[in-house]
Amino acid sequence: MLFCLLSIAISVPARGYGDILIVVNQESSIYNISERELIDLYMGRRFEFSNGETVLKLDQGKDSDTKRLFYQLLIGKTLSEVTAYWARLLFTGRSTPPYGLGDDASIVNMVMGNKSALGYVNEELDIDVSKVKVVGRVH
Amino acid sequence: MSISFWSSISFRTGLYIAFFAALFSAVSSYLFFSKTYDLVLETSQKQLEQLILTVEDSASVACYLDNKELASEIVRGLEKNDIVRGVSIKSQTGMSVESGIVDEQNHYNRSIDLFSPFLKDETVGRILVSVNQALINENAEKTALFHTITLALHSLLIVMIVIVIVTIQMTSPLKKIASALSVIVPGSKDRIKPSKTHARDEVGSLVNDINHLLTSVESTLDQEKCLRLEIESLGKQFRLIFENASGGIALVDGSGKLKLHNPSFKKVIGGQWSKLLIDTDALLFQDIFEDSEGVLYALSNLASITTPIELDLKLKANYEKQSRWLHILLSSVQDESGELLAECILYDVSARTRREQQIMLEAERDPLTKLYNRRAGERRVDELLSHCDAENTQLALMLIDLDKFKPINDIHGHDAGDKVLVEVAHRLTSVLRQSDVIIRWGGDEFVVVVVQGHNGLNAELVAQNILSEFEPSIDLGDGITDSVGASVGISIYPDNAGDQESLLLCADKSMYAVKQKGRNGYAFFS
Numbered sequence: 001m002l003f004c005l006l007s008i009a010i011s012v013p014a015r016g017y018g019d020i021l022i023v024v025n026q027e028s029s030i031y032n033i034s035e036r037e038l039i040d041l042y043m044g045r046r047f048e049f050s051n052g053e054t055v056l057k058l059d060q061g062k063d064s065d066t067k068r069l070f071y072q073l074l075i076g077k078t079l080s081e082v083t084a085y086w087a088r089l090l091f092t093g094r095s096t097p098p099y100g101l102g103d104d105a106s107i108v109n110m111v112m113g114n115k116s117a118l119g120y121v122n123e124e125l126d127i128d129v130s131k132v133k134v135v136g137r138v139h
Numbered sequence: 140m141s142i143s144f145w146s147s148i149s150f151r152t153g154l155y156i157a158f159f160a161a162l163f164s165a166v167s168s169y170l171f172f173s174k175t176y177d178l179v180l181e182t183s184q185k186q187l188e189q190l191i192l193t194v195e196d197s198a199s200v201a202c203y204l205d206n207k208e209l210a211s212e213i214v215r216g217l218e219k220n221d222i223v224r225g226v227s228i229k230s231q232t233g234m235s236v237e238s239g240i241v242d243e244q245n246h247y248n249r250s251i252d253l254f255s256p257f258l259k260d261e262t263v264g265r266i267l268v269s270v271n272q273a274l275i276n277e278n279a280e281k282t283a284l285f286h287t288i289t290l291a292l293h294s295l296l297i298v299m300i301v302i303v304i305v306t307i308q309m310t311s312p313l314k315k316i317a318s319a320l321s322v323i324v325p326g327s328k329d330r331i332k333p334s335k336t337h338a339r340d341e342v343g344s345l346v347n348d349i350n351h352l353l354t355s356v357e358s359t360l361d362q363e364k365c366l367r368l369e370i371e372s373l374g375k376q377f378r379l380i381f382e383n384a385s386g387g388i389a390l391v392d393g394s395g396k397l398k399l400h401n402p403s404f405k406k407v408i409g410g411q412w413s414k415l416l417i418d419t420d421a422l423l424f425q426d427i428f429e430d431s432e433g434v435l436y437a438l439s440n441l442a443s444i445t446t447p448i449e450l451d452l453k454l455k456a457n458y459e460k461q462s463r464w465l466h467i468l469l470s471s472v473q474d475e476s477g478e479l480l481a482e483c484i485l486y487d488v489s490a491r492t493r494r495e496q497q498i499m500l501e502a503e504r505d506p507l508t509k510l511y512n513r514r515a516g517e518r519r520v521d522e523l524l525s526h527c528d529a530e531n532t533q534l535a536l537m538l539i540d541l542d543k544f545k546p547i548n549d550i551h552g553h554d555a556g557d558k559v560l561v562e563v564a565h566r567l568t569s570v571l572r573q574s575d576v577i578i579r580w581g582g583d584e585f586v587v588v589v590v591q592g593h594n595g596l597n598a599e600l601v602a603q604n605i606l607s608e609f610e611p612s613i614d615l616g617d618g619i620t621d622s623v624g625a626s627v628g629i630s631i632y633p634d635n636a637g638d639q640e641s642l643l644l645c646a647d648k649s650m651y652a653v654k655q656k657g658r659n660g661y662a663f664f665s
Contacts, residue, residue: 039257045204075257085256088200092208 019123020070022136023108025115029053033118033136039075041118043085044095057098058107058119066104066122073138108132149310153302160294168290172283179279180247183222187249187268190217194266199253202230202264210236217268224271228253230264241269312342320349326360329353387485390472393439395423398480407465407485411457424483428452428465441471441479451488464492505579507557508564516578516586520639523576523588527632532591534632535598538646539567539605541583542624542658547615555615559623566608571601586643602627602661609659624659626650635664 022038024030030049040046041057049055060067062079071082086097102110104127107119111132120138121127144150194213201209214226214236225239230253242248250267254260316331323329330350337343381388387404391397397416405413408427415422425434430452437448447470454463466488471479503515511519520536527534541563548556560583567577567587576588589601605627612622628650636642645664653662 036258036261043203043257077257085200088197089204089206089209092206094206094208095204 018069018139020066020073020120020138021123021129021134022118022120022138023111023129023132024118024135025111026131026133027115028133028135030135031133035074035136035138038136038138042074042098044089044097054116055118056114056116058110058117059098059100060104060107060120061100061102064103066120066125067100069122070120070138147310148313149302149306152305153298156301157294157298160298161291164287164290164294168283168287171286171290172280175283175286176276176279179282180275183270183275183278184247184249186220186222187270190220190223191249191251191266191268195251195253196256198228198266199256199263201228201236202232202234202253203255203257205230205232205234207234207236210234211238213266214238221274222271223268225269227267228264229267231262234264239269241267243267245269245272247272247275309342312337316342316346316349323353325353325356327357385486387483389424389483389485391424391438391481391483393441393479393481395425395435395438397424404485407487408454409463412454427454427457429455437469438481441481444469444471444481446470451492461489461493463487463489465489508560508579510564510568510585511576511578513578513580516576516580517639519576519578520586520588523590524632524639526590533596533634534591535589535596535601536630536632536642536646537587537589537598537602537605537661538580538628538643538650539585539587540626540628540650540654542626542654544583544623547621547623551615551619551621555619555621558615559613559621562613563609563623567605570604570608586646596631598629598631598663599661602629606659606661626653626658627661628653628664629661630664 022033024033029051030053033049037046037050041049041055042059047055060070068079071077071079075082077085086095089095104121104125107121108127108129108131111117111119121129123137194217197209197213200206201213210228210230214228215238217223217226218238223239225237225241227235227237227241229235247270248267249270250265252262253264253266255263312334315334319331323331330353331346333343333346333350337346381401384401384403387407388399388401389397389404390399400417405417408416412422412427416424416427425431425438428434434450434452437444437450447468450467450469452465452467454465456462464487466486468484470482472482474480503511505512510516523534526532541559544556544559547559560579563585564577564579567585571577571587571589572592574590574592578586578588580586587601587605589596589598606625609623609625612620614620628646628648630636630642630645630649632642635645649662649664653660656662
């Protein structure tokens, strides 16, 4: 608990129970990603990484507990609030929600297969992340 | 008296209330206006804030994403509000959407910073809403005007209600009282009917007071009426006394003008005088009396008459055969204006006076010759002597003794003697003046007193005249005539003596001298 309180900054990768791990392809030039950059990417403000690399944002399916936990921890909003956010922007045409497919395991597979991909998995599920690169942690 | 609506209490009360209501309305409207204006402005501000709050989230998203479409949509939505004049949304990263007229300087503008929807400490932009000041002003004015009109109508309504209440509560009961009072005749039994609805208020007490007043007026008038009747009956009685008095009653002023008289007055002074004095106004009161100067003197000195004075006055002759005497009781009275008048009560005392004169005549005169008898003669002589003293004049006393009278008496009897005496008296009267005094001194002796006239005494002439009267013979009846002579002794006062007795002695001596000389002559005392 004391540890949890001390490790506020995501930029310092540290293991903790129930954290969300942010993962990219092993070959990606990205090694570290801030929480802010993560929000900007997932909420449609940015369309590429801060170093200019193209990004393919991967989201999980709508029934995923990990997805619910991810948005809760990242922006403090429920999934329906996130859906409403995107609905508001639906007809403006410019910002689009990230692709939502699969569960934690399939996210890992897709990140392994695409150099620009960006995804998240639940640490608690003990998914094998040895074939991908963990660049951040949300807790 | 009818009261016009304009001067009625209800109208004037209404006018005062309307005036003050208008004044208060004006003041309160002014205060209300600024207050309302501020209130409307404040409301507009709140409205604006609420509008901004409504779109804040969307605007944050638009700025966060630099989403111009979303920002435009928000701006358009806001602009649909009347109070919004212009809107601008600017993001930190350069997006700017603006619509309408945005006046940056207006301090009524509302603007808030927009934060990232996800990181509350990150400012992503700013939204600015410019207010439609003209509309707010218009609203404020409209509202204030509405309030003012409402207030005025309110005042008007109150004024009308007050007029109605004043009319019902005051004016109409007062009108009723006034009209009821105007038909009541003071002194009559009529009273104002008290109204049940106003029994306990001022109107009721006014009615009670008026009725009390009417009652007291009635009783006062009743008393006066009684008093008037009393005076009237008293006046009638006095008039009765005045009209039916046996004595003549007259009021005469200081100049002798007749002011008032009763019927008896006319009777007393007689028809001829009353015609001149009353009907034609040609004469004054004093003019009907022989001593008019004396009457006028009394009339012009009324102030000095404190107790009634009694006068016996003779009326002027005026075609009446018998002289008439009036007894007058004269007293002074004062009329209402303070003028002194003579109150005269007159009785005709002619009969009495005549009787008195007759008695006096009988006492003083010799029954046979109707000349003064000796007693009265002596008194008359004394009077004439004192008159001479006063006037410093002379008189002549003549003692006449008849010659040859005794033989007639003896031969022809006493009746013939009496006839001689009566004839002598008659002749003496005819030859002497009215002012001279003839006295039957006794038997066949006469005394004549001749007073000094304007042309001196002329005693000698008178003596000669007397002697000549003895010359014609005297008819003794039964165809018999005879003549007598006279011896006349004369003494002069005050030359021969200082008193009656001595004067008579002197005359007696002279008479004897004549007798001794041969009778039928005269002689002065020497």
